[in-house]
Amino acid sequence: MRLQVGKRPHTCSLKPITYHGIIETHGSAREQCVANIPQTIGNYRLEHELGRGATSQVWMGRHIFLHERAVAVKLLLSHDEESVLRFTREAELTSQLRHQHIIQIYDHATPTNSFPYTVMELVSGGSVRQRVEKDGKLPLREAITIFRQIGSALDYAHSRNIIHRDVSPGNILLDASGSRALLTDFGIARLPDQRHTSTDMIMGTPGFFSPEHARSATLVTSLSDLYGLGVILYFMLSGQLPWETPPQHPDYRFDAILPLGYHGVELPLEVEKIIRTMLAIDPQKRYPTASAAMEALDGAFARSGIVTDEQPLTLGEATAVRAINTAPSFQAIGLVESEVEQALAADLLREPFERSHARAEELRDPLVLARVLDQWSTSGRRREFRKQHLGRIVNLREVRSRNVYFYQLEVLLETRTEPKDVEEPDANAPDLPVQKEQNRWQVVLPPPSAFEDDPGRAEIIPGSERVIACPRCEGSGYELCPECKGSRRVLVSRPVATSDGGDGVALRRQQEGPGHVAASRQRAAGQPAHLNDAAASETTQVKQVLVPCTVCAGMGRLKCDRCHGEGRLVQRRAFEWSRRALKASSYDDLPHLDENQVRQEVELTKVYEERHMGGLKREWSAVPGLKGLIANVQKQLGTDTCVAMAAVTIMMVPYTEVRLDLGHDEVVIEGETEERRTDDRVHLVQIYGFENLVRVGSFAYDGSQKLLFFWSFLATIAMLLLLVALLLPIFL
Incomplete structure (x- = not known):
């Protein structure tokens, strides 16, 4: 099933599916649709329907003159320009590919008075999806054979710069014997330089497309096809998808891969690692080609003593060791x-x-x-x-x-x-x-960048x-003023200058007091004696006076510095x-x-x-x-x-x-x-x-070459010295 989802809004155009066992219709709807299909298309007589999708039907056809020539005829039911363009491109791209594991195109036409059609190879064994849904997980050898064949087909298509973009079990067909797998449905395939792809569409089969599919169809590369191939391998071996919860619209979250052992499949740990590499979220961490992944699997199976029937198709011609100058x-x-x-x-x-x-x-x-x-x-x-x-x-x-x-x-x-x-x-x-x-x-701290x-x-x-x-x-919010201790007043001394006969409490300066010292200094400086005597007769009176405390402004208390007057702390x-x-x-x-x-x-x-x-x-x-x-x-x-x-x-x-x-x-x-x-x-x-x-x-x-160079160098020096000796007398 192919999903085309526009990120704005979520729309789903149902599968234009390949022709094996896709959707079977019943009742009058099918009879009405069949009644509109002509009995012959080109040189082929249509015998019976094989399958259908939302925009196409696939019929078994037989050549009118070559009666043994049976084919599959895919009819496009929609005539809008976009559908016809994609239908024609699918036939054109597929016809360019000549590979034993890619379905072959025999003919294609878009007649004006009938349905556009493509005549292709008839494969009668059903799809891998049908096989797994019917029989469950596949035997290891059969799964590896299909993986190897489809991998070689993808590598071939990628070598021609063609990206499939919808690698899924429904697009892998099996012949009647089940020994040959074919890749089909290149309906949304594209070349790397193609401009036709919509940038806001998610195209592919849910459960089998890659993380980059979920971001934009334009981000899909050959490595995206290999991601789908890895999911198919897991699907064939286990009968299940690799996640406990498959990626779903709208976020398409790709969770950790479940081990194969979770589904009862016992394989070496090295094989598990190879599959996880194929399903890496970062495309650059995946194998660059399917043959590289297959080579890694072959090595893992060989080291574990597991034998697969089929040998690699073409993984590079092995170079024989030639007996040219080699020790026994x-x-x-x-x-x-x-x-x-x-x-x-x-x-x-x-x-x-x-x-x-x-x-x-x-x-x-x-x-x-x-x-x-x-x-x-x-x-x-x-x-x-x-x-x-x-x-x-x-x-x-x-x-x-x-x-x-x-x-x-x-x-x-x-x-x-x-x-x-x-x-x-x-x-x-x-x-x-x-x-x-x-x-x-x-x-939680700010994350480092x-x-x-x-x-x-x-x-x-x-x-x-x-x-x-x-x-x-x-808790009061206040504390006593350290200056007045809560009395709101403080005593201050105020000095008053007066004569000896003055009233009140007077303190005469002692001989060793400041006045005496000052008078002595004045005399020493040559002051007149009568001035010194007058200064000595003066006295200073000091009075103690109560005044409001200036520290607390007469309040007797101050706001607590610790709690700022709140009385509480956090x-x-x-x-x-x-x-x-x-x-x-x-x-x-x-x-x-x-x-x-x-x-x-x-x-x-x-x-x-x-x-x-x-x-x-x-x-x-x-x-x-x-x-x-x-x-x-x-x-x-x-x-x-x-x-x-x-x-x-x-x-x-x-x-x-x-x-x-x-x-x-x-x-x-x-x-x-x-x-x-x-x-x-x-x-x-x-x-x-x-x-x-x-x-x-x-x-x-070469030692002889070194010796020859040494003697040549000495000979050159000797010749130069001889030349100097001969020319020196001439200039002197």
Whole structure:
């Protein structure tokens, strides 16, 4: 069933379905529709209806003159321009495809006085959907055979830049024997540069279209077809869709994939991982081709001892190891799987791995290695010192390939201090919601957006609020004035200058008082004696006077500084938080390989980039290159510090080690004289990067050429010195 859903509003045009067992109509409606169908279409007589959809019917037809020629005739019942255009495009696209597992188109026409029709191959075994609905889950071998055949058909269509966009069990037909599967219904297929697709439509069969289908029909790519193929494989093996709740309109949420064991299907865990990779939400994390997925499945079945009947159709011609300069014990080992592929398989970008795998398979061929080494002999700096035809004079012993990984771990550490009480006046008596007090680590903080240091701030713990009487003023809101102690008045002294005969309480300054000291200073300064005597006769009178307290303005009390006169305090618990960014890197430390030099000489390819909130992903610890980095981070964690955000980026360089010697007795190179070798030591050649850069040891350099260059250099110096000696007397 194909669904076309406009995001505004939700509309559904029912399936223009292929012709096997789709919708059977009954009663007068069907009889009326059949009555309108002509008995012949083109050169074909229509015998009986096979199936129908909302806009089309499929009939079995037989050639009028070639009576043994039975076909399927698809009639378009709708005559609107959009439907006719799509109907014609379906026939046109399908006719371009010549593949044993894609249904064949024999004829197509849009007559003005009848129904538009397409004549196609008749397949009488029904669809995969019908088969599963009737018999339940399929046997493993049959499911893998159908998967392999339809996968090869999709790879072929994708090689012609045609995207099917509706890969579903209803669009896979089986012949009468059930051994041949055919892909059909290219009604909504498109070319990548096609402009006819509506941008606001969701097109495809619900339950089998990809997450990008749900966003827009224009986002659908060949990887979307492979997603549908992965769902079909799961459907054939289990009889069910891979989710507990299938994606549904309007949000189309794609939940986690249920294990096959949930439906009683026991298969190796590696097979489960391969299916999850095909159903990755991110298209770039899926296998780039169906053949790549099938190759991974074949390897998983082989390692588990599971035999499938049919061998791969065309996964690339296997290269035989040729007996050219190879030791009897020569081993050509392909790409060795590492812990990275095992631990992070479902989240890795698949395209670089397919390239690396193809490279490793190519370098297993001794002839390819010979070409690579010969090219090194004749290119680059100091090539005049390199042994010529190196690829043809060495004796190969072992070839082994693997991927070298470079890791980067970014971490944002978050620290939250122990909560402390903070308080503020209960001004305006705000509403305080009653709720359970949270733990400090339960408090939601602003989410981090980048790996940057953040000084943070204080954060109140929800539910920790309480109202108390102010301890300082005991809830009164006021406290005694510290100056007048509540009496509202204070004594102040006011000095008054007067003579000795004056009344009142007088205090004569003593000889050592300030007046005496001042008089002495005046005399010392040469003041006249009569002035000094007059000053000495004066006295200062001091009176004690009660005045209003200026501190409290005569109130005898002050507003409490702690509660600001409210008499109540709101107490809360708060903590301080901050964030600190860390970055660390490492790489696979292989013997004999200078990883830092490799990083400078070749381009690193990104294969993994994942950001995780609230801790470190468990899968990361299974990668040896990340274990040390994670251990250093964990040393800094504690009750007050945790990981707020972490990100891992993994870059890759393909790497091949070739072990060889020069120990065979003689090598004859066409056009040159024989060369005898007696060196049977094992040497190492390193080939790395998709550029296939070569690094060799000193064995690959010609010693005689070096010696010749040395003597030539000395001879040149000698000639120059002789020339200088001859010319010097002339100029002097």
